[in-house]
Amino acid sequence: MTDVMADRPFSRKAFLDEQALIGARWWQESLRLAPDPVGRRHALKALLLVGGSAAAFGLIATLSRSDDHVDISMDALALQRREGWNVGQQAALRFPLSSEVDAAGSKAWADGLTTLAADMAPQQPALAPFYVPTLFQSLGAPSSASLRAAMRPVPPVAGNADGLRGEAILSLFKAVEMPTDTAVILDLYGPSSVAVAAGMAAGFDPVFTFDNWPHPLGVVPSHLTLGAVLYQRPLFLKARAERRAPAPPVFVLDRRRLAHYTDEDSQFDNRYVAKLPTAGNLRSLGVRHVLYVPPTGSDLRELDDLNDDFVAFADAGLDVKIMPLTDLDRPSTGATAATGGAPATHYYGGSPHTHLLFWSTYGWHAPRALPQGPAPVRPALIPVRPPANVSSGAMYRPAPRATIFSARRTGGGPGIGKQKPSGFGVVSVRTSKSTGRISGVRTGRTGSFGRAGSSGG
């Protein structure tokens, strides 16, 4: 754009660099010069007519030019739904690791692209309200042909340690007969969360909560998460068909949802906040214990957007504790050799002897069955002390702390209805005051408003 006033609306009216005082003062001229509120309302009304609810756009326009155009900050997801998944940016998605086939060794994953949102829904109707299919819906949008063409299955990293750790969680719960009063929240990097959930899926009902769309410049690389789900899709479908109900829920989160966002011109802000059931919802589901699973022992507290939720859980009498994924490990080298090269089973504390100590450490249930493996020690004979090589996550208790997400609610309680902070998950767009048509989106390294539009079709 060549209009200086529109691109740089703030003019410095005072600049002081003296021994007594340093300072600067700016005014945004377009707002200072008596903007036309009728035009503003007209612009928003036009947006309503063209693009749906004004609430979806989140922010209000500013009149920065004297012509027909107005610059607004717009909810990133609303913009993508309206203009296409790759709005304003034609670059290709990057897949550091991808596969031609899915976990079943088949290319049938391509047939499931448009049905993924339905395929990945929870098995149990009671969990359906907490399923967030947004990411999967991106593939089914009519304008997403180019996204469907670009997608690739994303396999787990070599060794599938994440999947094996998921199986370790499953074996822990099997040892106490899959209690439905204990929910698991996986808050790992997207593909890792998906791989762990796949390892658990034979006994847990996965509830995915990925609430954004991929974008070539997305600060959240959600296309990798989407690719991981496509890879694991056969396992999820098989588990869903064979799983006995009721099954405990596992809420699957991508901790990159709060990724660090620095440069509006080189990143598309597709961040979002987690949506979890409220404490009341969980209690109505019969949940009394919540196991939060972050990546490592250095992550022994919840991410910022979950703090209010977890404090509310605790206030409602739900017991929330943490088990980092790295508390599940394979046995040391000597024991591994005995497996004959088969994938090494992972255990809580890294040994079959310590595996079931999880339950005495967390105090929620008492195992009735012994774990499979070489000569496990009877849990009842072991002092109630955690293994030496696990975290102190069992000691965790939610505590309120100030975050940018604190006390931001659109409704009366936490969870569904949580509001994003101002400037979070939004992008700048230029639109016509009279028609509401979007003419530019600020993404890419040009530093100006590029043309809007997707390569979809």
Added chain:
Amino acid sequence: MIGGMVAQTFFGIQVAVKNFVSDPLRQKLHELIAGSGDQQSLTEKRTFWKRVTAVLNEAVPAFELGYWDLITGDHAEEEFESWSSEIEGSLATEKEELGEAPDEISRISAEKRYIVVTLIFLVEADTNSDRTLSERCDVPESEYWTRLTFGRLIATVPLLNFANVVADAVYMAPGSEEDGFSLEDIHGGGYEYLKMLL
């Protein structure tokens, strides 16, 4: 009336920071303010404030005294003008008091180590930015004057949608990197309204 028929909200925050000679706070703020553009886009504006507030947030433990205010309605713009004109107007007085050269005693005095930083904003009412400020300023009275609250309020600034920001300003006094206020200067030099932060 500047801003015409659009209602506005004023937000201002001022802190006295204990600054040690080796602290980079003053130098960093000086560089940021001196390097600010005379024309700024929304992106540049947000980037500028992200950097300023990042520097200030590192200094939250050194916040000693402070004051903040949120004013909505007819007097918002008047309040913005009042803060900016009083601070900018103080420059002439300070010049007379300081003379052209920095006070040699002040330079070496261990007590002259406070700087006063002020951030002020005028935003359009009933906008997302206005709501953000209202929400973040909605703290219990018992927490008005705590470092935590001040840190949180300063951290609010980069969250604003600057499309709705009518005017903004940042000031740091004294400007000389060798000079500073003593506590006596602050208590008796027109800053009596500053509250001790807990």
